[in-house]
Amino acid sequence: MAKLPITLQFNGGAELLFDNKKLHNVELISEHREWTIGKLLIWIKENLLKERPELFLQDESVRPGILVLVNDVDWELMDTVNYKIQPSDRIVFISTLHGG
Amino acid sequence: MSDCSRKCGNNAVLRRPKTGDKLCKECFFDAFENEVHFTITEAKLFKPGSTVAVAASGGKDSTVLAYVLKQLNRRFKYDLKFMLLSIDEGITGYRDDSLETVKQNRDDYEMPLKILSYKDLYGWTMDEIVSEIGRKNNCTFCGVFRRQALDRGANLLKVDYLATGHNADDIAETVLMNILRGDLARLSRCTSIITDSGDGIPRVKPLKYAYEKEIVMYAYFKKLVYFSTECVFSPNAYRGHARVLLKDLEKIDPSIIMNIIHSGESLKVNKTSKMPSLQNCVRCGYVSSQDICKACILLEGLNSGRPKLGIGKSSKVKKSIENKDDKVCCGGAGQCNTDKTLI
Numbered sequence A: 001m002a003k004l005p006i007t008l009q010f011n012g013g014a015e016l017l018f019d020n021k022k023l024h025n026v027e028l029i030s031e032h033r034e035w036t037i038g039k040l041l042i043w044i045k046e047n048l049l050k051e052r053p054e055l056f057l058q059d060e061s062v063r064p065g066i067l068v069l070v071n072d073v074d075w076e077l078m079d080t081v082n083y084k085i086q087p088s089d090r091i092v093f094i095s096t097l098h099g100g
Numbered sequence B: 001m002s003d004c005s006r007k008c009g010n011n012a013v014l015r016r017p018k019t020g021d022k023l024c025k026e027c028f029f030d031a032f033e034n035e036v037h038f039t040i041t042e043a044k045l046f047k048p049g050s051t052v053a054v055a056a057s058g059g060k061d062s063t064v065l066a067y068v069l070k071q072l073n074r075r076f077k078y079d080l081k082f083m084l085l086s087i088d089e090g091i092t093g094y095r096d097d098s099l100e101t102v103k104q105n106r107d108d109y110e111m112p113l114k115i116l117s118y119k120d121l122y123g124w125t126m127d128e129i130v131s132e133i134g135r136k137n138n139c140t141f142c143g144v145f146r147r148q149a150l151d152r153g154a155n156l157l158k159v160d161y162l163a164t165g166h167n168a169d170d171i172a173e174t175v176l177m178n179i180l181r182g183d184l185a186r187l188s189r190c191t192s193i194i195t196d197s198g199d200g201i202p203r204v205k206p207l208k209y210a211y212e213k214e215i216v217m218y219a220y221f222k223k224l225v226y227f228s229t230e231c232v233f234s235p236n237a238y239r240g241h242a243r244v245l246l247k248d249l250e251k252i253d254p255s256i257i258m259n260i261i262h263s264g265e266s267l268k269v270n271k272t273s274k275m276p277s278l279q280n281c282v283r284c285g286y287v288s289s290q291d292i293c294k295a296c297i298l299l300e301g302l303n304s305g306r307p308k309l310g311i312g313k314s315s316k317v318k319k320s321i322e323n324k325d326d327k328v329c330c331g332g333a334g335q336c337n338t339d340k341t342l343i
Helices: A037-047 B025-042 B060-075 B095-109 B118-122 B126-133 B138-157 B168-181 B184-189 B212-221 B241-252 B255-266 B294-303 B314-326
Strands: A002-011 A023-030 A066-070 A090-095 B051-055 B081-088 B113-117 B161-163 B194-196 B202-204
Touching (some): A066 B212, B025 B212, B060 B081, B081 B118, B113 B138, B241 B255
Parallel strands (some): A002 A090, B051 B081
């Protein structure tokens, strides 16, 4: 089974839902199907998310107000949940919902 | 990869919620900064030669505000001096890190910093207030005290303006909230880019038309250091229903945020509507819609061991404070209407 190593980063307060850990280097196991961000979100919920999933996910996407960047590009330019993850991708989630 | 809408030849890094344009990093910085500059010049926000206190929490909005103001001041020769004004609510483990961030802002942007604490201003830290009032109504205290703390700080620093980091999402959210509450007085003034607290120091909102998404993206691409936090007393309190509604609407069509602001700006309150008139608090002198301002009522409650005074309807409080002098209570026989729990 091929492995798909990627980097995940949670910023802007989103890290509070992940044990206050911002950087996560993970390896996805790519079976036959491709990994999309949509699939990754479910994986994150099952494997990384420590508390209150409703603050991170909503309707099979991220909660409105959480920004997503793939290799420093707005995921809205990359077909959002349908983007096909490539090896060594760096995916950043930034909450805009937390205060100062 | 998409090309930048401005045809500069670079790859786009984000889609602007306001316009739908796909922009590269440099074109985005340019558009964002120019729009803030346009907001400032169009509203004639600052007079040259003035000193501006930037309300700094260490969060994304105030960090971007301080950074952009510094850039624009240099580029367009506003001839302004800046200071940072921070409020320490006295919540253990909440402000410590953000105050460190504000100190970083002070050094990075070379702006003098003044930190004022609730303890200094009111004699109470939020930790102490929470131990009196519990965790149900503490946000009322914190909000009322913070608002006035910034006013007092601006006075103390003798600045000409107080600039806050309120962004387009904040303003749209406030419009919605005031509609939901039926608060016409606030609805009619909440979209103003300049407001006066009665002390002659205008409060201005240079980021009024900047989307939260763009502020966060700007900070991210500029690698600005900011601190995001969640209040230890009310995790989740930052999400009112109005905010959730707004973010859901933004997902359908981002221009809704600008439309709500526009609607708020264009609203005209019917002349027959009852509106509270603003006056000065008889105790502290700050602007208030009542004889005694909310902060003074809350303080009176705290200092006299009746911390719930001031939570809820202001008319009830007025009655309670008046009754205290009138001595109309029957002395515990249960025949008078005096609400003893309030006295």
